[in-house]
Amino acid sequence: MTTPDTTQPDSTAQRTTENSAVGPFPRVGIDAVALKPAKVDLARATELAASTLVVDYEGREAFPDADTLRALAETAEVRVTTPVRADGLDPLGDDSLSESIPEGVGRVLVAGNGAYLTEEEGQRAVAPRLGEATDRYPDAWVGTEGVERVALATGAPQFDLLSRSTERDARALRAAGFDGDLAVYAPTVLSDDEDAILDAVGGYVSRRAPVRRALPDEYETDSAATGRAREVLLAASKDFEIVGDVKTVRGRVEGLHGAGVDTVVGYPARGLDELLG
Structure with a gap:
């Protein structure tokens, strides 16, 4: 498998960049849009000019029904994030919810965010389930995050969270001979306004382990952040998210593609209006 070459005349990144009708994310080279069903109306996503949609998992109560997924799949390739430790999605236990996912809708297999798992689910072994x-x-x-070695051992296409080492890690994997697909997920803000960035992704970046260690004992995570906390959060937003004006975002995405990442999955942290407006 060859990695994307954004200099080729027929490359997806170049075609979408040159075609202003396709929407903000494709114009900056982002390949897929992530959707949080508890935060957005998934029906609106059918209006997105996106070839791939990734539906995040935010608990069983927010899990989209089969009709919603079918409607999305009529407009784009769709993948659903499925935590393998969660009841209903456990391949070694209750997989009733997984069986409701329509044929033709793909999956993103993850260990699962502890915020959406019970204590019992969180203690289940990940490796055999993956x-x-x-x-x-x-x-x-x-x-x-946290299951990278196990995920790589499966030989399946890899799905990683953006970090400061992503480009280096992708190059290392390619140099070592990994020829599977690489997808990278990143909250994305198409703005260079510091307050807008913090309001959109400050909470997310503050939960990443290296950032937690660098933050002071007391801090705000949004535009109210000041001093050391503000400095740490803004610096980290450039490592763990894709933020900035169009030129900056396009450059970051091109860097990821050039390092060997096949699919950049952008989560519109300021909502769908940024993409539909």
Whole structure:
């Protein structure tokens, strides 16, 4: 498999950049749009000019029904994030919810965010569940924070959260001979306004482990942040998110593609209006 070459005349990144009708994310080279069903009306996503949609998992009560997923799949390739430790999505236990996902809708297999798991679910072993799930769904993406080695061992397409080492890690994987697909997820803000960035992604970046260690004991995470906390959060936003004006964002995305990342999944942290407006 060859990695994307943004200099080729027929490359997806160049075609979408040159075609202003396709929407803000494709114009800056972002390949897929992530959607949080508890925060947006998924029906509006059918209006997005996006070839790939990734529906995040925010708990069973927010899990989209089959009709909603079918409607999305009529307009784009759709993948649903499925935490393998969660009841209803557990390939070694209750997988009733997984069975409701329509044929043709892909999966992103993850361990699962503790915020959406019960204490019992959070204690379940990840490795055997990822192994079983990748056997069932060989086209699934596999990964996210904390399970990178296990995900890589499955041999499946890799799904990682953007970090300061992503480009270096992608180059190392390619140099070592990994020829599978690489997808990277990143909250995205198409603005260079510091307050707008902090209001949109300050909370997210503050939860990343290296950032937590660098923050002072007391701090705000939004535009009210001051002093050391503000400095840390703004610096970290450039490592763990894709933020900035169009030129800056396009440059970051091109850097990821050039390092060997196949699919950049952008989460519109300021909502769908930024993409539909």
